[in-house]
Amino acid sequence: MKQPFYQIVIAYIVGIIIGKIISFPIWYLVICFVLFSAGVLYFLHYSEKKDISILLILSLIALFGIFRINVAESNQSRKREVIGKLIGLQRLEIEGEIASDPVVMNDSIRFQIGKNQIFFKDVIVYFEDKINVIVKSSAVNAFKNNKPTYGDKIRISEVLRLPQEATTEGLFDYKDYLEQQDVYAVIVVKYPESILDINPEFKPFETILKLKHGIENYFYRDMGKKDASLLLAMLFGQQMRLDKSLKNKFIRCGIMHIFAVSGLHIGIAILIFFMTMRILQVRQNVTSILTIFFIILYAMLTGFRPSVMRASIIGICYMISFIIKREANPFNVLSLSALILLLYEPRFLYQAGFELSFTAVLGILLIAPILRDVIRFKYPIITNLICGTIAAQISTLPLVVYYFNMLSIIGYISNLVIIPMLFGIIYTAFFSLIFGFIIHPLGSIFNAVNSYLLYMIQASTDFFSSLPFAAINYPNLSFPAIFVYYIAVGFVLYKWNSEKWSKVQKRARLVILALVLILILFINFLAAGSKNLSGELKITFLDVGQGDSIYFEFPDGKNMIVDGGPPQVGKYIIEPFLKDKGVNSIDCVVLTHPDADHLSGLCDVIKNFKVGSVIANGVVHTSNEYIDFLKYIKSKNINFKIVRRWDEIDDFNPVKIFILHPDEENFDIYSSNSKSIVFKLIYKDFSILMCGDIESDAEYNILREGFDLKAM
Numbered sequence: 001m002k003q004p005f006y007q008i009v010i011a012y013i014v015g016i017i018i019g020k021i022i023s024f025p026i027w028y029l030v031i032c033f034v035l036f037s038a039g040v041l042y043f044l045h046y047s048e049k050k051d052i053s054i055l056l057i058l059s060l061i062a063l064f065g066i067f068r069i070n071v072a073e074s075n076q077s078r079k080r081e082v083i084g085k086l087i088g089l090q091r092l093e094i095e096g097e098i099a100s101d102p103v104v105m106n107d108s109i110r111f112q113i114g115k116n117q118i119f120f121k122d123v124i125v126y127f128e129d130k131i132n133v134i135v136k137s138s139a140v141n142a143f144k145n146n147k148p149t150y151g152d153k154i155r156i157s158e159v160l161r162l163p164q165e166a167t168t169e170g171l172f173d174y175k176d177y178l179e180q181q182d183v184y185a186v187i188v189v190k191y192p193e194s195i196l197d198i199n200p201e202f203k204p205f206e207t208i209l210k211l212k213h214g215i216e217n218y219f220y221r222d223m224g225k226k227d228a229s230l231l232l233a234m235l236f237g238q239q240m241r242l243d244k245s246l247k248n249k250f251i252r253c254g255i256m257h258i259f260a261v262s263g264l265h266i267g268i269a270i271l272i273f274f275m276t277m278r279i280l281q282v283r284q285n286v287t288s289i290l291t292i293f294f295i296i297l298y299a300m301l302t303g304f305r306p307s308v309m310r311a312s313i314i315g316i317c318y319m320i321s322f323i324i325k326r327e328a329n330p331f332n333v334l335s336l337s338a339l340i341l342l343l344y345e346p347r348f349l350y351q352a353g354f355e356l357s358f359t360a361v362l363g364i365l366l367i368a369p370i371l372r373d374v375i376r377f378k379y380p381i382i383t384n385l386i387c388g389t390i391a392a393q394i395s396t397l398p399l400v401v402y403y404f405n406m407l408s409i410i411g412y413i414s415n416l417v418i419i420p421m422l423f424g425i426i427y428t429a430f431f432s433l434i435f436g437f438i439i440h441p442l443g444s445i446f447n448a449v450n451s452y453l454l455y456m457i458q459a460s461t462d463f464f465s466s467l468p469f470a471a472i473n474y475p476n477l478s479f480p481a482i483f484v485y486y487i488a489v490g491f492v493l494y495k496w497n498s499e500k501w502s503k504v505q506k507r508a509r510l511v512i513l514a515l516v517l518i519l520i521l522f523i524n525f526l527a528a529g530s531k532n533l534s535g536e537l538k539i540t541f542l543d544v545g546q547g548d549s550i551y552f553e554f555p556d557g558k559n560m561i562v563d564g565g566p567p568q569v570g571k572y573i574i575e576p577f578l579k580d581k582g583v584n585s586i587d588c589v590v591l592t593h594p595d596a597d598h599l600s601g602l603c604d605v606i607k608n609f610k611v612g613s614v615i616a617n618g619v620v621h622t623s624n625e626y627i628d629f630l631k632y633i634k635s636k637n638i639n640f641k642i643v644r645r646w647d648e649i650d651d652f653n654p655v656k657i658f659i660l661h662p663d664e665e666n667f668d669i670y671s672s673n674s675k676s677i678v679f680k681l682i683y684k685d686f687s688i689l690m691c692g693d694i695e696s697d698a699e700y701n702i703l704r705e706g707f708d709l710k711a712m
Contacts, residue, residue, distance in 0.1 A: 015065020254411020363395020564601025
């Protein structure tokens with residue numbers, strides 16, 4: 001077998017998938033594994049049928065995959081159970097070791113603690129896994145004499161909380177995200193007194209952290225906060241300090257991956273380092289060994305994420321192949337890196353970063369050679385860049401749509417513009433660090449070049465993201481659609497390598513494949529898209545905490561959203577919910593009254609979605625949110641309508657919406673809450689009454705009019 005590792009890793013992945021779907025007792029799996037192993041050894045010893053022997057070995061590997069995922073899931077359940085008994089109790093004393101490099105935000109300091117001892121009355125609970133700690137700005141004074149750093153011992157008196165679960169369809173599940181990192185609880189520290197003690201301890205990676213902090217301070221000092229934050233996000237994957245509006249632009253352009261350190265970044269870094277050593281006439285074997293150490297150092301600086309580890313393992317394997325003077329098979333190397341990571345943690349298989357990272361590389365290995373058969377330019381580097389970019393986009397497209405509910409139309413072009421700039425930025429940053437610590441003015445010249453490149457990236461992103469249909473919100477891609485998509489790509493790959501086609505035939509088949517893939521995405525969009533095709537009324541009440549937000553899908557395919565909840569709800573609840581449903585436009589937005597817990601979330605909706613009309617009660621409010629609300633309406637030329645009692649909204653036939661309140665006669669004497677819009681929606685035998693925040697005076701006024709308020 002020339003490529004044995006891909007068969008091994010596929011068998012192991014099949015086992016993980018089976019074990020994820022069907023849970024088995026651990027003792028049962030151990031007995032099966034031992035008996036099956038004995039059977040395989042017996043068959044290998046007495047049988048000469050090689051194919052059957054290989055099949056039995058692969059089956060044994062799949063069984064081990066079932067065992068590993070079941071052990072991992074069992075351990076996770078046990079940890080949930082242990083921490084669940086301590087959640088919500090009175091203040092506990094938690095002593096642990098800071099297990100991550102603290103991140104300083106505008107309003108908090110955030111880090112994780114591990115190897116915890118939790119003291120409750122006379123009981124000590126040992127909890128090895130991590131707990132998220134958020135120290136609010138009101139409590140950071142506790143660190144004025146001793147700044148928290150990785151490895152320090154810290155003692156906190158606080159209440160343990162569970163991470164926030166997704167309570168609305170399509171929302172990011174923060175609890176599940178943290179559990180994938182073995183984080184099972186959160187501590188929010190609001191008062192300095194809650195930090196009981198912090199003691200510096202021996203730090204095994206202290207030198208690495210000092211180097212990282214030195215690099216960060218160097219760029220912040222020389223380039224300013226904005227450019228340095230963007231550069232560090234590209235170099236080390238530090239996205240927390242990036243502005244959310246900037247992130248959204250990069251997502252629309254399909255280039256958010258430049259902030260997720262992976263094979264692209266490590267490949268560029270390896271190339272720069274390796275070529276620099278060769279230019280300095282360092283022997284190849286020595287260069288390869290030094291490059292291995294450089295890869296390990298860069299992986300430590302960026303954090304050992306799955307994408308970083310995958311790229312690092314691949315890079316190290318290639319350096320070893322240079323040392324032993326043997327050509328490395330790219331499929332074996334990729335399979336080996338996947339196997340190592342999944343043996344360490346089988347749950348990586350269900351992480352977006354792992355899936356996107358490996359799928360992109362696999363796409364480049366399999367699809368790029370096909371594209372190079374039909375796409376050729378004068379300079380090979382341009383051909384490779386274009387074919388590699390398109391191949392990665394094709395291979396990851398279903399996963400990107402599935403996880404992020406956005407289909408970037410402009411991504412194929414924007415990547416061709418941005419990726420060369422990223423190469424220039426990493427290249428320039430590398431030499432800035434080398435020369436900046438020796439001759440600072442020379443380093444500043446490189447940083448000035450980088451500032452210009454960063455400006456060009458932002459300007460390009462602004463341009464591409466502003467184009468009509470640069471990206472569309474896409475509903476959750478179904479598993480059958482993903483399966484059919486990859487089957488279609490796989491079929492063309494198989495036929496391409498097994499049959500001899502002319503150049504014209506090859507181009508024709510690529511066009512047919514593109515049309516088939518577009519058809520698959522289009523059919524899925526119609527089946528699960530933003531338009532309600534069931535012909536029935538659907539109402540979704542979003543969990544926004546204080547205030548409310550209700551989404552209506554009407555039988556004629558139109559939609560309406562009523563209120564938007566308090567600040568941050570638009571960004572983190574309403575917008576993700578709408579994107580998950582593939583909504584790109586809202587036909588009608590209703591603001592019942594302009595209090596912050598009803599208005600704030602609608603600002604993000606009107607800013608980021610196409611809106612047909614806005615209905616409000618006409619109250620003039622001086623809050624910044626309301627002023628922004630009116631600005632967005634005016635700038636986007638949205639139809640704005642003020643309603644009063646007896647008005648009717650008849651845009652959603654056969655649904656009827658009758659406005660019952662406020663009335664013009666008593667409008668000025670009502671309180672802010674009592675001026676809320678009240679309406680009754682009627683559809684067939686169903687009706688619902690929406691009352692905003694009206695108080696007793698408004699309730700009495702509505703009752704006095706004798707309206708039929710019965711709803712069902």
